[in-house]
Amino acid sequence: MRPQRLKLFRNGLAILVLLAVPAISASELKQETLNAWDDYLRTANLHMHRNLGTGDPFLWIEEKPGRSQRVRQGEILISPAREASLQKVHDGLIHDWIGAVFIPCVGINDVFAVVHDYNRYKDFYKPTVIESKLVSRTGEDYEFSLVGLKSVLFEKIVLEGQFESHCAQLDGRHLYCISYSTRVQEIKDYGQPDSHKLRTDEGHGYIWRLYSLTKFEERDGGVYIEVEAIALSRDISALLHWFTKLVVEHVSRASMSTILQRTREAVRSNIAARNRKNPKTCNFLQGDSSR
Numbered sequence: 607m608r609p610q611r612l613k614l615f616r617n618g619l620a621i622l623v624l625l626a627v628p629a630i631s632a633s634e635l636k637q638e639t640l641n642a643w644d645d646y647l648r649t650a651n652l653h654m655h656r657n658l659g660t661g662d663p664f665l666w667i668e669e670k671p672g673r674s675q676r677v678r679q680g681e682i683l684i685s686p687a688r689e690a691s692l693q694k695v696h697d698g699l700i701h702d703w704i705g706a707v708f709i710p711c712v713g714i715n716d717v718f719a720v721v722h723d724y725n726r727y728k729d730f731y732k733p734t735v736i737e738s739k740l741v742s743r744t745g746e747d748y749e750f751s752l753v754g755l756k757s758v759l760f761e762k763i764v765l766e767g768q769f770e771s772h773c774a775q776l777d778g779r780h781l782y783c784i785s786y787s788t789r790v791q792e793i794k795d796y797g798q799p800d801s802h803k804l805r806t807d808e809g810h811g812y813i814w815r816l817y818s819l820t821k822f823e824e825r826d827g828g829v830y831i832e833v834e835a836i837a838l839s840r841d842i843s844a845l846l847h848w849f850t851k852l853v854v855e856h857v858s859r860a861s862m863s864t865i866l867q868r869t870r871e872a873v874r875s876n877i878a879a880r881n882r883k884n885p886k887t888c889n890f891l892q893g894d895s896s897r
Contacts, residue, residue, distance in 0.1 A: 633840045635698075635807035635814050642695035643815055643838045650687075650702065654819045654834055664780055664823055665832050667706045677708045678826055682866050684859045687834050691855050694841065698814070701837045703858050707866040709873050710828035714781060717822060717829045720872045721783070724750035730872040731865065736764075746773040753793070756812060763812050764796035766803065779824045787816040811840025831869065835862065 657664055667673035667683065677683055687704040694700075709717065720730065727738035727750075737753035748771040756763045771785040792809030795801045807814060815838040823830045 633809065633811035635811070636696065638696040639698040639838070642698065643700065646693060646695070646700050647817060647836070650836060658776065658782060665706065665821060665830060666704055667830070667832065673706070677706050677830065680708070682707050682863050684862050691858065697841050699839050699841055699854075701839065701854070701858055702834070703862050704832065704834040705862040705866050706830060706832040707870050708826070708828055708830050709870050712829050712873055712877060714779070714822055714824045714829055716877055717831065717873055719876055720869060722748065724748065727752060731868050741768075747771070762796070763810055764793040765813055766791050766793055767816070769816070781822045783820045785818045785820070790814060790816070814838045814840070831866065833862070833866065
């Protein structure tokens with residue numbers, strides 16, 4: 607299928623799903639759904655932490671031949687983190703994706719200067735992130751808040767989230783950060799005089815919970831960044847499961863790719879600004895396609 611036709615096909619599916627399902631109607635997170643999320647995280651954490659501080663490959667891209675080379679050449683790799691990218695639970699969906707990017711000619715400190723600059727997330731990741739703020743820091747433990755915008759057909763869904771991030775350094779070349787939401791609230795009529803927050807766990811259910819493990823490895827003349835991101839959202843009618851899966855996977859893959867690409871661009875921009883007076887020779891690798 608030609609790219610333009612494929613794009614129209616996907617857009618048509620997205621519109622069909624959103625029109626045919628009450629995707630923008632009110633929803634409420636149920637305790638059974640939250641229990642299923644907690645169970646999934648327990649299992650996922652066992653898998654995610656199995657190669658931290660052990661002799662196993664540190665990165666997912668090292669588990670299969672060819673992945674590291676593709677990423678080192680500039681490609682952004684995105685894949686379901688488990689056998690299925692979507693896990694249906696009671697009245698909910700769990701999304702689990704992993705992605706990797708390589709930033710040449712930088713060190714871990716260069717990357718962390720962006721990753722932990724929460725006040726500038728609204729600049730790095732716009733237009734998705736419209737407000738961002740570092741709330742507190744104790745050592746390598748961070749609390750921060752984000753306000754994100756998502757357009758669904760003719761309606762804009764705005765979410766405010768409070769997050770914690772805990773980072774650990776295994777050695778001089780290997781670090782990881784665990785980040786998760788502690789509160790997610792939908793903001794009704796954002797930017798309007800009558801703007802107000804809905805109660806926690808009420809609203810459209812676009813995102814109820816977020817959890818991620820980000821790994822950093824410095825080698826090959828640069829830094830590899832690998833993110834596994836897990837999200838909990840409301841369920842959608844089983845009658846349109848095939849359509850839903852296709853559209854949601856496309857959106858999830860694109861979102862992960864955009865985050866990694868914007869992170870790479872922000873690191874490069876910071877270094878370029880810092881070295882403007884004393885330029886260094888380094889050819890950044892190109893190629894931002896996703897798998």
